[in-house]
Amino acid sequence: MGKDRIAYLDLVKFVAILLVCIGHCYVMSPNLESSIRPIIYSFHMPLFMLLCGYFSPHSLEFSIRTLVVKKGKQLLIPVVSCTILTIVLVGGELREELIGCVWFFKTLFVCYLIAKVTKCVKIPIEITFLLSWVVLLFIPFGGTLMINFLYFYFCMGYLIHKYQNAFQAYKFFLFCISLFFFSLSICMNWTVPCDKVDINLLINSPMTFFIQIFVGLSGAIVVIGICELIYKFFGKKRIAENILSKLSIIGRYTLGIYVVQTFIIERSVTKYIKLNEVIISSTFTDFIFIPLIGFVLCLICYYIVCLTQPIKIINILFYGNQQ
Template sequence: MPKRIAYLDLAKLWAIFLVCTGHAFQMLSVGDGAVVWRMLYTFHMALFMLMCGYFSHHALTMPFGAFVKKKALQLLVPTVAYVCLNLLATRVVTGGCPVGFIHNEAIGGMWFLRTLFACYLYAWLVLRLPGALWLRIVGSIVVALLFPHGYYLQFNYMLIFFWLGYVMKDYDGWLKAHVGGVTAASAVGFLLVPWRGPAVLTHDVLFHDPLQLPVQFVGGLSGALLSIGLLMLVCRLFRGGWKDRLADVGRYTLAIYGLQGVLLENVVVRLANIDAAVCPAGVQQFVVAPAIGAATVAVCYGIARIMKKNKVTAKVMLGG
């Protein structure tokens, strides 16, 4: 079994913590205009996809049949399972399940896993084409941006970071040797861009707002590299078993992602709301939201560890 890379597992933990923290804003009156929300939504899913691309090399060398089977079991089966749980949770909490919600879940529930599967499949095909690798990668990104409805579930934008992660694997040694400079440059880039969630890259956006893609790309890449660089430096500077214990949580990101959707987004958010009369806006975004995010990660991690002990739940819910 290949040796785990602690700083990347910690980066996964950081990313899923940001996901849970971002979703916690749905129950806060401060809303999605808060600076913390805008900051984390600038890069957190780009960070996830970057790491997925980093770890994609082995799967992308497999024969097509085995490759599709592996990724379907790993990504699509959990998608169906968690979508069904979302529908059940909605039914239990609200006493019904609106047709609109069922439609939205059927199309976009667990959207990141669906998009990741599409990126894997697309990349597998692109890597079988002739020509220089860099030319195939750039060409595939351009095609995805120009393809009608290529923006579906942010596919065309997430694909860019999938490929960056794939390429980053080959430059891992360079990154480690220059981590200080990369981290500093990333910090500058992240501070200079406007913080906001990425726009859906429709043709209208691409052709009528040409700065949107480069600006949100710089924000996503700089935030992702800043996170990875800082965690790499932390792993170098500090010793101790706490890193391995935290890194273990990062290995359950798929399950935590699915479970937080059920528990946080479809249960807690529907049952609890915090307004400014109860808690000031600053405390909401800097204390309450991160606290809810951390608690959600801890609870979902505990449930995932229990599910791992059963073969059925391990395969269906953890992609195992």
């Protein structure tokens, strides 16, 4: 990944959090047979985890104790704060919120911890990552928070960073292959995500297992490649550069936006607003109306983060003490 790595990867982060917001907005229209939502859900969390893995090498150099403390402050404190606030103020069910509230932070924390432990083993990291993923597939309830599914992408992100010079040489080829496979997956309806990608799926339906894995990987690579191409061809045009710069800035606040959308989108808008009647047509609702709502709500969440982040206690409890 080249000189503009930070710029276009911030844009990728924006796209990733935007897809989260849009995906959650489809709950407003439960009767809609969406064509877009399954596609989003097939790769948007793998994309997030791939990015986290890519930026993980520095953190994984810390001692286990330091890593637990730092990532605990960044990820687990917001988990506790959001869960308590959701139960007390929003009235969420205790068991459901303990498991599901800002679940991605819990999964990411576990991925960091497992990756750090595997790095301590004195054999090549490529082997330990593979072995730890296989072992993780066997752990009961590993699919509850998609840990055994998403850990693969965390490892892939780390390895892409480690071998970025090699990937740089073949990135266009990988992009084309990924684009072909992801397009084929959409046409073949392979993007409908499974409930759990675990050892049972691997044993009972190995083809489905590997398709799900590669759909997530190819979708993530396609988004990263498209964002890089957009920056390469439009990043130096004044109007486009201004727009891309603003979107990239939003991408730097994904952790905060993810927290805020939990309350704004998941616990408020989609809970109380139901589009029982399809707006104009199902196609319009699926391809334009709900994505537009998701985009607007994503911007609202971003501005809420900007307004509240200077408040120290909110910054610590909900945004992982972001700077």
